[in-house]
Amino acid sequence: MQRCVNVIGVGMSPFSPASLSANPTALVGETVRQALADAGLSARDIGTVFAASGLMDGGTLQRALEQTGLGHVPLEQLPKGEESSTLLYHACQAIELGLTECVLVLGVQGAPAPLPDLGVMFERLGATARAYMARYQTRRETFAMIAVKARQHAELNPLAVFTSALTLDDVLDASTIAEPLTHPQFAWPTSGAAAVVLCSSELASRRGNRPVVRVIAQACVSPVQVSGFGPASAFACTGYEVNVAAARELYEQAGRGPQEIEVCELHDSSTLNELLLYEALGFCPEGSAEKLVEDGDNTYGGNLVVNPSGGLLSLGQAPAVSGLAQCIELVHQLRGNAGRRQVADARIALQHQTGADGTVVTTLYQRE
Incomplete structure (x- = not known):
């Protein structure tokens, strides 16, 4: 039962x-x-x-x-x-x-x-970001805008670690970790x-x-479940196919679509990951994430508020806690008691979390 x-x-x-x-x-x-x-x-x-x-x-x-x-x-x-x-x-x-x-x-x-030896991972993420830029003529500023947005949200969250405001130039001029991604564009422990x-x-x-x-729907998808079902995308190192599968299963369970979601907490381990998740979770068509960012459709005043808590980019990565922190932020949003971070009239919220082994858990919440 x-x-x-x-x-x-x-x-x-x-x-x-x-x-x-x-x-x-x-x-x-x-x-x-x-x-x-x-x-x-x-x-x-x-x-x-x-x-x-x-x-x-x-x-x-x-x-x-x-x-x-x-x-x-x-x-x-x-x-x-x-x-x-x-x-x-x-x-x-x-x-x-x-x-x-x-x-x-x-x-x-x-x-x-x-932190494990991150050299290879950073190299892959940088290569993936450059491949995305080449394919869709995306500007490096687009990735940086996501880090700026994260800090703008975090300024309103007293539980976040990194709350000082960042300008676009601050992000672009910071030390490069994996071209074009700089230090503020990663979530640190x-x-x-x-x-x-x-x-x-x-x-x-x-x-x-x-x-x-x-909780109106929940999906848990591992990389093993999607491997062998066609060629891997150029963005495979970010778990793109697993994210797509977890989103599809979630929406099918709930009988709802991404257009009905008003607020989302997703696993922004880097600005690249967040950008790709806009597409994998169905918030915009493939290749159009730059427009979503530059139109402000990932923040207050847009169609969807992503990571109102400031996300992992501002709270950091605490593997034993981060998933619960996302849940807690969305509960406050749906209750209507998120204070200055409140998303107006939020009724349906999506949580997305990626584990160290690539397993993705997606959850839909609804205010009763």
Whole structure:
């Protein structure tokens, strides 16, 4: 039996470019209590805790949960390095399949994730950006405009790390990482903590008039599922085909199209990735992302607001937390309590997250 999944509680710490405080256990407790209070529930209402941690081992995490009254709740902890997007997917599945009625999803990135040898990856991204520019006569300024937009949004987000405004010249004149992409056009490692409470519709209905955001569709697609189904695109190193497949499956599940989405949080690990995702997610035809950017259709006043939180470009990459942070931003948007970042009358929102192994999770949320 499948049931609807509802997001009823959220809590998050500020992101940081350094390790968390000397007492990350206290920060976990504070974040969990935020989410429970927001949901209007107590620890005894939680059936399972799903957790991903960039550093905390099982024992340390268990002790942190004990301080919130969740010490005796079954804990499903994903292996270190597991992304919170996959974690959220597993938690939703548990409710849909009737395995539990209410779960708390917790992500903790105790220190910035160590960077692998990025030389080859940067080389591929630079080559891909240049190939896109050559194919569609796109200007390097277009990629830089995405970084400027990210900072404009982040200026309104007190939880973001990188909030200082950037001009187009600031971005273009910054140190080059992979021509034409410069330093502000990449998401760099950070740390933080976030918690989300999910529940069935039955439990949500018993909470009275408290705000409810429903998960109306969710897709999880791995590179293995799309390999061998035709030649890879010139943009394969960004997982383009996997993103297209995950978007298509999501829209088919929901019976909705990309034109109905008013706000989106997507995995902007670089400005190149964000630009290609505009096309892969169906927000514009292939080859027309530059027009979308230059028309301002990715920000306030346009047809769609992308990454109102500032995205990974401004919050940084915290693999155990980033997916939950996206969910939390969209919940605030759909509730109408995002403050100065509020997207007017937002009713349907899309979340997109890519894991380290290339697996893509896409989720559609709707305000009830």
